[in-house]
Amino acid sequence: MTTTETPRRNDVSASTAMSSAPNPLAVAVRIVKSPHFARLLFPVFLFAVWHITLAAVEQVWPFAVDVLPTPGEVGAFMWDEFITDTLARKNLYETFYISLRRLMSGFAIAMVLGTALGLAMGLSRATNAFCHDWTMAILAMPALAWALFNSIIFGFDDRGPILTVILAGIPFVIVNVREGVRNTPRELFDMARSFKVPQSRIIRHVLVPSLLPFMFAAARYCFSIGWKGLVIAEVFGGQDGAGWTIKFWYDAHRAHGVVGYAAFFVIFAILFERLVFEPISRRAFRWRPQLQTEVVEEAFTENQDLQDQERPVR
Amino acid sequence: MTATQTDISTGEVAAEQRVTEEELARRARQKELTSRWFWRILSYVVVLAVWEFALLDIFSWLRGNPLDPKLLPGPSEVLATFGEIWGEGTMPAAFQATLTRIAVGFGLSFLIGAMVGILMQSKWFEGFFKDAVLISLSAPGLIWVLITAIIFGNRPIGPTIAIILTTFALVTVNVSEGIRALPKDLLDMAKSFKVSLYKRNRQIVIPHLAPYLFTGLRFGFSIAWKVTVLTEVFSSSEGIGFEMRISAVLFDMSEFLTWILAFFFFALFLEKVVLEAIERRYFRWRQAVVAS
Amino acid sequence: MADIKIKNLHKEFGTGDDKVVALEDVNLDISGHSFVSIVGPSGCGKSTLLNILTGIETPTSGTVDITSDGRVAAPGYVFQAARLLPWRTVTDNLLFVQEDRSSETKQRCQRYLEMVQLGDKGDKFPGELSGGMQQRVGIARAFCIEPDVLFMDEPFSHLDAITARALRRELHHMWAETKKMVVFVTHDVGEAVELSNRILVFAKGGRLTDDIGVELPFPRDPSDDEVAVAKAHVLRKFEELDLLAS
Numbered sequence: 121m122t123t124t125e126t127p128r129r130n131d132v133s134a135s136t137a138m139s140s141a142p143n144p145l146a147v148a149v150r151i152v153k154s155p156h157f158a159r160l161l162f163p164v165f166l167f168a169v170w171h172i173t174l175a176a177v178e179q180v181w182p183f184a185v186d187v188l189p190t191p192g193e194v195g196a197f198m199w200d201e202f203i204t205d206t207l208a209r210k211n212l213y214e215t216f217y218i219s220l221r222r223l224m225s226g227f228a229i230a231m232v233l234g235t236a237l238g239l240a241m242g243l244s245r246a247t248n249a250f251c252h253d254w255t256m257a258i259l260a261m262p263a264l265a266w267a268l269f270n271s272i273i274f275g276f277d278d279r280g281p282i283l284t285v286i287l288a289g290i291p292f293v294i295v296n297v298r299e300g301v302r303n304t305p306r307e308l309f310d311m312a313r314s315f316k317v318p319q320s321r322i323i324r325h326v327l328v329p330s331l332l333p334f335m336f337a338a339a340r341y342c343f344s345i346g347w348k349g350l351v352i353a354e355v356f357g358g359q360d361g362a363g364w365t366i367k368f369w370y371d372a373h374r375a376h377g378v379v380g381y382a383a384f385f386v387i388f389a390i391l392f393e394r395l396v397f398e399p400i401s402r403r404a405f406r407w408r409p410q411l412q413t414e415v416v417e418e419a420f421t422e423n424q425d426l427q428d429q430e431r432p433v434r
Numbered sequence: 435m436t437a438t439q440t441d442i443s444t445g446e447v448a449a450e451q452r453v454t455e456e457e458l459a460r461r462a463r464q465k466e467l468t469s470r471w472f473w474r475i476l477s478y479v480v481v482l483a484v485w486e487f488a489l490l491d492i493f494s495w496l497r498g499n500p501l502d503p504k505l506l507p508g509p510s511e512v513l514a515t516f517g518e519i520w521g522e523g524t525m526p527a528a529f530q531a532t533l534t535r536i537a538v539g540f541g542l543s544f545l546i547g548a549m550v551g552i553l554m555q556s557k558w559f560e561g562f563f564k565d566a567v568l569i570s571l572s573a574p575g576l577i578w579v580l581i582t583a584i585i586f587g588n589r590p591i592g593p594t595i596a597i598i599l600t601t602f603a604l605v606t607v608n609v610s611e612g613i614r615a616l617p618k619d620l621l622d623m624a625k626s627f628k629v630s631l632y633k634r635n636r637q638i639v640i641p642h643l644a645p646y647l648f649t650g651l652r653f654g655f656s657i658a659w660k661v662t663v664l665t666e667v668f669s670s671s672e673g674i675g676f677e678m679r680i681s682a683v684l685f686d687m688s689e690f691l692t693w694i695l696a697f698f699f700f701a702l703f704l705e706k707v708v709l710e711a712i713e714r715r716y717f718r719w720r721q722a723v724v725a726s
Numbered sequence: 727m728a729d730i731k732i733k734n735l736h737k738e739f740g741t742g743d744d745k746v747v748a749l750e751d752v753n754l755d756i757s758g759h760s761f762v763s764i765v766g767p768s769g770c771g772k773s774t775l776l777n778i779l780t781g782i783e784t785p786t787s788g789t790v791d792i793t794s795d796g797r798v799a800a801p802g803y804v805f806q807a808a809r810l811l812p813w814r815t816v817t818d819n820l821l822f823v824q825e826d827r828s829s830e831t832k833q834r835c836q837r838y839l840e841m842v843q844l845g846d847k848g849d850k851f852p853g854e855l856s857g858g859m860q861q862r863v864g865i866a867r868a869f870c871i872e873p874d875v876l877f878m879d880e881p882f883s884h885l886d887a888i889t890a891r892a893l894r895r896e897l898h899h900m901w902a903e904t905k906k907m908v909v910f911v912t913h914d915v916g917e918a919v920e921l922s923n924r925i926l927v928f929a930k931g932g933r934l935t936d937d938i939g940v941e942l943p944f945p946r947d948p949s950d951d952e953v954a955v956a957k958a959h960v961l962r963k964f965e966e967l968d969l970l971a972s
C-alpha cells in the first residue's frame with residue numbers, strides 16, 4: 121500500500137503546480153515548443169533566408185544570379201494581379217478561368233475513358249494484357265513530351281492542352297479503377313446472392329461503394345497530374361491561360377512576375393484540394409473512419425508498381 | 435483396425451486428387467500465360483501498325499484539316515533517324531550531360547529529403563516542414579524550373595535546385611512513413627535478449643528502412659528525370675531537353691521523337707529493370723512474405 | 727539455479743486522466759526448477775510483468791531481482807507473435823541474439839533448431855514458414871542463448887489446437903531435459919494446469935490474488951480426472967474473483 125501512495129501524491133502535486141502557477145516563462149516555452157508555432161515559423165524562416173540571400177548576393181557574389189526579386193516586389197505584383205491590375209493580356213481571374221475550363225474538359229474525358237478502360241482491364245485478362253504495357257508507357261512519358269507534341273500537331277488552340285491533360289491523367293484513372301475492380305469484395309457478392317438480393321441493388325450497394333475509394337483516388341491524381349501537365353502544355357502551345365501567362369512574365373524577364381504567378385499556381389492547387397477533394401472525401405467515406413488520403417496513396421503506390429502486380433501470376 | 439484402414443485409403447484418394455488438381459492448375463497457368471503473351475505481342479503489332487499507317491489520318495480528322503506527314507513520322511522513320519543521330523555520335527554526350535544533372539540534383543535531393551524525413555519525427559519539425567512538403571508535392575515542377583531559370587540563368591545550380599524542390603518531398607514522405615512504422619516489437623525483443631545498440635540498428639532499423647528508402651528512390655527518380663529534361667528545355671545548352679527544344683523549334687518531329695523516345699526507354703530501363711533487379715536481389719525476404 | 731525476487735512492484739502507464747495501473751504491489755519469489763504459469767483476464771498486466779522481468783520496461787516503483795548462483799541471470803523470451811526479423815534467415819535470426827558467431831555457437835543454434843524439429847529450415851526466411859514453425863523458431867531462439875530463466879508470453883495462443891498441443895509437449899520435454907526455470911503467461915487455464923507446478927492468478931488492476939501449487943505427476947493428460955479437477959479448481963478461483971470484482 122505505501123508504495124502505491126507515494127507516486128499518486130507526487131502526481132497530484134505536480135498537476136496542481138502546473139495549473140496554479142501561470143509562469144509566463146513556462147507559457148512562452150510551451151508556445152515556442154508547439155508544432156503550430158513551428159508551422160507559423162516556417163514562412164518567417166523562408167523570408168529570412170530570402171533576405172539573407174538577397175543581401176549576400178548584393179554584397180558577396182554579385183555575379184551569382186541574374187536577378188533576385190525582393191519579397192516586396194513579389195507581394196506588390198501579387199496584389200496588383202489580385203485587384204486585376206495587370207500588364208498581361210488577361211487578368212488573373214480570366215486566366216485561371218480559361219485554364220480551369222481546359223482542365224475540367226480534359227479531366228472529364230480522362231475520367232470517362234479511363235473508367236471504361238479500367239473496368240474492361242479489370243474484368244478481362246486479355247484486355248489487360250493488351251493495354252497494360254501501353255498504359256504504363258503513357259504513365260511514364262513526361263508531360264513535356266505530350267505538350268510539345270500536341271502543340272506541334274494542333275497549333276495554338278484548346279485541343280493541344282486538353283489532349284495533354286487527358287494523356288497525363290488517364291493512366292492514373294485506368295490503373296486505379298482496374299485495382300478497384302480487382303479488389304471488389306467477392307464474399308459480399310456471394311452473401312448478397314445468397315439472400316437473393318436483386319442485381320441492381322447489388323450494383324448500387326456493393327459494387328459502387330467498393331469502387332468509390334478507387335475512383336476518388338483516380339480523380340484526385342488525375343486532377344493534380346492533369347494540372348501539372350496543363351501548365352506545361354500552355355507554356356508551349358497556348359495563347360492564354362495560366363501556363364501561358366507565367367511564360368509571358370518569364371519572357372518579359374520579370375522575375376517577381378514569375379515567382380508571384382508560381383505562388384498563385386500553388387495556392388490554386390492547394391485550394392482545390394482543400395475546398396473540393398477533402399470535403400468530398402469526408403462526406404463520401406464517413407463509413408470508413410480514418411481512410412482518406414492514406415488508403416488512396418497506398419493504392420497509388422501499389423498501382424505504380426508494374427512488377428508487383430505481375431508477380432503472383434508469373 | 436477398420437477405422438485406420440479407411441483413414442489411410444481416404445488419405446490416398448485425397449493425395450491422388452491433389453496431384454491432378456495441381457496438374458490442372460499448372461496447365462491453367464500455362465494456358466493463361468500463353469494467352470497473355472499472345473495479347474501482349476498483338477498489342478505491340480497493332481499499336482505500331484496504327485502509328486505507321488493510320489495515325490496521320492486520325493490526327494488530320496481530329497484537326498479538321500490534313501496534317502503535314504512530316505509532322506507525324508511513323509516508327510520506321512523514327513528508327514531511321516535514330517540510326518542517323520547515333521551515327522553522328524551526339525547522343526552519348528547528351529545522355530551524359532542529362533544523367534550527370536540527374537545524379538547531382540537527385541543525389542542531393544535524396545539526402546535532404548531523408549534528413550527532413552528524420553527530423554519530422556519530432557512534432558515540432560513536423561509542423562515546421564509540413565507546408566514545405568505540401569507545396570513541393572502539389573506544385574507543378576514547371577514553376578521551379580522557371581523560377582530557377584530566371585534567377586540563375588544558365589548556371590548549373592538552377593536545375594539542381596529545381597530538381598531538389600520537386601523531388602525531396604517524395605523521399606521525405608517515404609522516410610517518415612518508414613520511421614513511423616519502425617517495428618517496436620522487434621526492437622523490444624532485441625532489448626530483452628540484451629542485443630547491443632549497434633547490432634539493433636544494423637540488423638533491425640536499417641533493413642526495415644531500406645525498402646522505404648528504395649521506394650523513395652524509385653519514385654523520386656521517375657519524377658527527377660522528367661524535371662531534369664524540362665530544366666534543360668529552358669536553361670541549358672546541352673542534354674536531352676535541349677536537343678528536344680531545338681528539334682521542336684525546327685519542327686523536326688522525327689528528331690524530336692527520337693530524342694524523347696531514346697531517353698524514355700533508357701529511363702524506363704533504369705527504373706523497371708535495373709532498380710527492380712536490385713530490389714529483387716536485396717529484398718528477397720519480402721518476396722518470401724508475398725509468396726506465403 | 728535461478729531465483730526471482732519481486733518486492734512491492736508497481737507499474738503504471740501515462741499520467742493524469744490517461745493513467746493506467748498495470749501492476750499493483752506485486753510480491754513474489756520463484757526459485758529452482760519450477761514451471762510457473764501466470765493466468766488472468768486480458769489487460770491484467772501479465773505481459774507488463776514479463777516485460778519488466780526481461781528489462782523491456784522499468785518498474786514505476788519496487789524492485790525486481792533475477793539472479794542465478796549469485797550473478798545476474800540471463801533471460802530468454804518467447805513472445806505471443808514470434809517476432810522474427812523477416813529479412814534474416816532462420817539461422818541468422820538465432821545468431822542475431824548471440825554474442826558471437828563462432829562455429830561453436832552455430833552448432834548450438836543448429837542443435838536447438840533440431841530440438842524443435844526445424845533442423846532443415848535454417849536457410850528459410852520466416853515468411854516462408856507456417857505460423858507454428860515460426861513460433862518454434864522463436865522457442866529455439868530463446869533456448870539457444872542457454873538462458874537461466876525462460877519467459878513465455880502466451881506463446882501458443884495464435885496457433886491451431888493441434889499444433890499448440892504438439893508444441894506444449896515439446897516444451898514440457900525441453901523443460902524437463904534442460905532443467906530451466908520457466909515463467910509462462912497464458913489465459914488458458916487448461917494449458918496452465920497441464921504444464922506447470924505452480925499457478926499464479928492475477929486480477930484486473932494488476933493484483934496477484936492467488937498462488938496455487940499443482941502437485942500432479944507428469945505427463946498430464948487433459949482428459950485425466952485429476953487434471954480436470956485441478957483445472958476446475960483454478961477456474962472456480964476465477965469465478966470468485968469475478969464475483970469480487972462486480
Ligand SMILES: Nc1ncnc2c1ncn2[C@@H]1O[C@H](COP(=O)(O)OP(=O)(O)O)[C@@H](O)[C@H]1O
Nearest residue numbers: 739740746748767768769770771772773774775
Ligand atoms: N506501453 C503501454 N502504454 C500504455 N499502457 C499500456 C502499455 N502497455 C500496457 N499498457 C496497459 O497496461 C495494462 C496491462 O497490459 P498487459 O500487461 O499487456 O495486459 P495482459 O495481461 O493482457 O498481457 C493494460 O490496461 C494496457 O492497456
Ligand SMILES: [Mg+2]
Nearest residue numbers: 772773774879
Ligand atoms: Mg498480453
